[in-house]
Amino acid sequence: MSAARNTRSPLPEGGEAQSDLLDWEAGMIDVFVRAASLIGVPKSIGQIYGLLFCSEEPLPMDEIMDKLLISKGSASQGLKTLRGIGAVKPVYLIGDRRDHYTCEDKLRRLVGGFISDQVNPHLTSGSDRLDVIEAAIKRDNPENAKHALGRLKLLRSWHSKTKLFLPAVQKFL
Amino acid sequence: MSAARNTRSPLPEGGEAQSDLLDWEAGMIDVFVRAASLIGVPKSIGQIYGLLFCSEEPLPMDEIMDKLLISKGSASQGLKTLRGIGAVKPVYLIGDRRDHYTCEDKLRRLVGGFISDQVNPHLTSGSDRLDVIEAAIKRDNPENAKHALGRLKLLRSWHSKTKLFLPAVQKFL
DNA sequence: CACGTTGTTCAAAAAAGCTTGAACAAAATG
C-alpha cells in the first residue's frame, strides 16, 4: 500500500481550535449536511450528526466544537435537538465529567424519531384545523358550499392516508 | 338554512388589491402554507397552491395576485415552480389571453412530482459523493480505515433503501 | 407597426432563520 500522510480538509489553524478532519470525514459530513438541508434541518445539526457518524468513539461537546469550528451555543443547541429526535444518545464515561455522544445508526429509529418529533405534531393539529374549516363552511354557507365540502373531504382523505403512511414507512426502512 | 353574509378574513382594502377570501378559503390556504413549510417550500407557493385548491374555476395570475396580495414577481415565480413539479396545470380558455391554472389534485402525482424534482437529483449526486469518499479512504488509508469503510457501507445501504423506498411511496399514496 | 396586455427576470429590500458569544446555572472538586 502506498505511503500517505493523511490529506486533511482546508483550514490552517493558529491557536486553539483545529478542524483536523480527514478528507473522508469531511466528505461524509458534507453528505449529512446536504441530507439535512433537504429535510429542512440546519447545517450545524447535519454536521454534528455526520461527525458522530464518522467517529469510532463517543465525543464530548468541546471536541465537537473544535472539530467542526462551531460555537458553544450551536453545539449545545444542536445536540439538544438531536437528542430530542433520538438521533444521538448520551454516553457516560467513567472518569470524565463531560457528557459524550454517539449517533443512533439504525435508519428506522432515526426516521421514526424525526417523524414523531417533527411531523406528527403538525398532522395532529392539522386535524383540528380541518374541523374549523368545516365549521366555517357551514356557518357561512357560501353559494359553492357543495364544492367547498368536496375539497374538505379530499383534504381529509389526504390527511388520513398520510397518517396511515408514516407508520408504514417505519416497517419499510 | 340560516342567513349568512359570508365572513371574510381581515384585510380592509382601499383601491385595487382586495383579498376577498372567505374564512374557509383562508383556513385551507393556511393548511397548505403549513404543509409547504414542513417540506421546505416557500409560503407564497403554498398559498398559491391552496388558493387553486379552493377555487372551483381555473384562475389567471392577476387574480392570484389580487386574492393573495402578493407581488407579480412572487406569483410568476411561484407558478413557475409549481408547474415545474407538476402541482398546477395551465388551462387555456378561449376568449381570454391570460393563462389560467388549476391544481393537480391527485395526491400520488403531487408527491411524485415533488420527489422526482426535489429529491431524486440529490439522491443521484449522493451516489457519486460516496464514491469520492471511498477513494479518499483508500488513498489516505487512515489507521481506522476498517471502521471508515464500515460506515461507508452503512451509508450506502441507507442510500439504496431510500432509492427503493421512494417509488414505493407512489404506490402507497 | 404602434399599442395594450400578459408574463418573466433580476437587483435590491425585507423577512426568516442560524450562529455567536457572553452571561448565567448547575454540579463536582478541593
Add this chain to the structure above:
DNA sequence: CATTTTGTTCAAGCTTTTTTGAACAACGTG
C-alpha cells in the same frame, strides 16, 4: 464555600432565502 468545569440560554449580528417592483420581452390586436 470558593473555584473550576461543563452545559444552557438568549439577545444581537449575520447569512440565507424570499419577496418586491420596475424594466424588459413576447405576443396579439386593430
